[in-house]
Amino acid sequence: MSPLFEALLTAWPRLLLVAAVAFVVAEAWRRLALRRGVLDVPGHRSSHAVATPRGAGIGIAVASGLAIALWAPPGTTRDAVLLGGLVAAIVGLADDFRPLPAAWKFVGQTLAALPVAIALPLAPDGVPFVLPSPLAALASAALVLLFVNAWNFMDGIDGIAAWAAVVVCTSVLAVATGAGAALVAPVAMGLLAACLGFLPLNFPKARVFMGDCGSHALGFGLAVLVLASPRIEIAGVALAASAAFLVDVLGTLVLRARDGERLASAHRRHLYQLATRSGYSHARVTMAYVAWMLASGVGMVMAQQAGREAIAAALVFFATVSAWWWLQRHFTSHLKERGQW
Template identity: 40%
Template structure:
């Protein structure tokens, strides 16, 4: 592909082509879903109010598959392309089947674990991970297990986070652009072309999915995106790459991880459907879909920039952004939370006691 400027130009054209193709494909998928009755019908946990076609994420899958074929033709290592692409396509097929007819959680998890194991086997387990202040930490025999858990975990987190208009698509634009930058800076054909294709395709999808959404991504898209963005961290031997991959999707990972731990501590059934993610609570307290999606997209862009800087040696920027994202999300939730009702029997004079901060506790 030549030197860095030529690589960058190639990736820009690839992203633009994917965006145009995705825009057309999503429209076709939407019409097909309407004819076949593949609709997301609202229930008490939904963030939408009208039946909406789903499965638009199929366009992202097709664009990524086309990019992998082109990468092979351009000389990408077949083991890397097939080791990433085939398991990701299996996860997409599972998600597509679940969109049409819901499947059991056990079956979905089993396929995801098998796909993650195949990707780790083909692409290689992590032998070490570089952490701020600690350097490269050897993982030894645990490297494969850690990598597999990362892939399965992000696959599900991305699916959980696809709950309001625009949020998953915008995160995909950001993460895709970050991986394209990795490729443009010498990270290889597979990372660059996959990132450019998925980022561009997500942009074309967003034209249909920005609030109010005319089509939803569905599991075919959300599970595929989560799996692929996770497995890309296995393509390459740089021990800094796993933390960079985490930074590229950090707002999603933090929200998903925090919500899981919070529910566990409360004794809730973590496998039951709910509306307690931070982004869902922001919508419930009055922030609109567009505002919340834009907030997560902006935080994702800052985190992705910190991840790229980390690959260049900027340690403190990564640490600062890693801590800053939770602070901003909690501050946003506090700012949008309704005032707490007065405690019965506790009357205080406003002249004697200053007003407390608005909102309730996170």
């Protein structure tokens, strides 16, 4: 058993506290949102049919931030993570109250990425090359923006964003051993506990949506897991477990650009949206993504134990892209045949 899994078992009272904070804050927000009309009203591009309170991901943001503040080693890096996470959550919460223009939202996300880009430039041990400091910081900022927007775009059906984060954090905890993982562990455990506390309100039938506040906080925290990893093996597991989300977001972006669509406009072309439009329930699609991401994460962990991480990384990338491409074409063809495209 991983030493960090043992720590997870011994730390259950603290994890339970974090989960409880996430649940209580999210439930309090649900009641406030119902009174104030902070609702996600379904439209023609929505995946839900009932007006639902949004922004309850503030519970995830508060609970995971509390865990990092209490458990992470004090210092400038921890402070940078807390500052960036706070900015990301505030930008998301502002968008939950009143949708921001895409350009302003991106500026806010960039400001959130800057503290971490400076404190954690992309340079895990084991990378065969070293980037100059400015490029390493730029790469870190780009990674944060990728994860934040990936979780933001993929948070469209019940439970999918929170369950995906649970899978990534669990996969990382399986390999994040040693003193160098002092920041990775509290971030992963904080996000894991916060998501588990939030999920009873969001799955299998959503009573609340996490909104941009929650998806920003999750994407930001998961990017930190990659950037704070002391070894490339830990970062590789985080990326492998996240591959289904990342490929879906980037692949859909490419397809929409190819078709001349306005990229900032709302759409329903992500694979999970195609699946629900084809008749599959939110719960089935969410669990399919969980199984997909878990297989990628566990496969990478097992490959590392066998010393085959490079081969496994290539296989995960190839399998994820291939599966996404085939399923996307399958569901698109099915919807067109039914006249629902």
